[in-house]
Amino acid sequence: MIRQKISAAPSVRRLPSYLHVIRQVEKEGSEYISGTVIAGELNLEPIQVRKDMAITGIIGKPKKGYPVKALITAIEHFLGWDEVQDAVLVGVGNLGSALMGYTELRSHGLRMVAAFDINPEKAGSPVHGVPVYPVDSMDSAIRDLGVKLALLTVPNTEAQKSADILVGAGITAIWNFTKVKLKVPDEVIVEKEDISSGYAILRVMQRVKKNDIKNELP
């Protein structure tokens, strides 16, 4: 089942961009949107958009395209963004604080209920309205809250240790913002977010444009 999903991952990853385009069309008052229009907005092939949309179960009408409201509902439902999910965050540094205040995640149903930090001085003062607790209380707090999702924004050196505590406390899904490939039991899902990858692409594109890199790329 999971293997199936992995093959669909690039399609799932594109759905949030589609949703953004479709919501704009909705604001403009259109009832239908064609795959070709979405493709044009995002520099993709129309066939790609149609294949990606198919995973949400919604099918466009010939000539008219997709019904806008039904398409938004279908994508949000497929992504689970129409349900609230509680989450905790470990590591209230710069990135952690930013994610705690990131309204977009809230609009996708992610509700941050607690955060933990190794620095006892950070505990006690809520960040963006989210209470911060010392990391010692993490195990019991997560059990009490019954939370299943954790965002991991600790330094790399603390990543595996934190993940072990999270898994022990009942966390089954970790959104990993560290560089570390976590070792977790098979039943735990880890999604690794790597902001450096974006900079890698950008940097290489700049150098390709300047002809610093010529025919080296396949």
Place this chain on the structure above:
Amino acid sequence: MIRQKISAAPSVRRLPSYLHVIRQVEKEGSEYISGTVIAGELNLEPIQVRKDMAITGIIGKPKKGYPVKALITAIEHFLGWDEVQDAVLVGVGNLGSALMGYTELRSHGLRMVAAFDINPEKAGSPVHGVPVYPVDSMDSAIRDLGVKLALLTVPNTEAQKSADILVGAGITAIWNFTKVKLKVPDEVIVEKEDISSGYAILRVMQRVKKNDIKNELP
């Protein structure tokens, strides 16, 4: 040229993870690392790793693998991470502030030299040592600094307007953290970073595991 690069983008995106694994092996004192070991650490196929490495121009030795130090140098050089590049940031909100303090980007040669915000109260107080200026001075400041790269972390509604000013001031590469597909001249590179995509994947994986989604995925 650019079209070539786009086909190599997934390989480029994986290079930072390879670098992390190889640096750990270097710390342990190994002189060589095999593609199979890297693949094992990152749950990839060995053939995939070998193909990705080929774009950096370095080739492994049969039985021994890749020379660790040379491989690190080759990847960093390919990514341009061995050179310092100045950058500005527009939009000193939560995410913007986090990126200004993100030491990992600094270690990849990205040097933030100035930031801009629409709120005049933010101007004047440096954030993580980076001076913040009012957005009115953006055009002239970027020209004076001669900076070519900008990180865009403004609200969606301000994104296109900010991009227009950036391009007018001589910016040729935009790392776009907004949801907006920017309209820019062909010679300007835009890399869009979408944190919601990671949450989309995670959410769908959770639901696949719980069997909420069965055979719907292709």
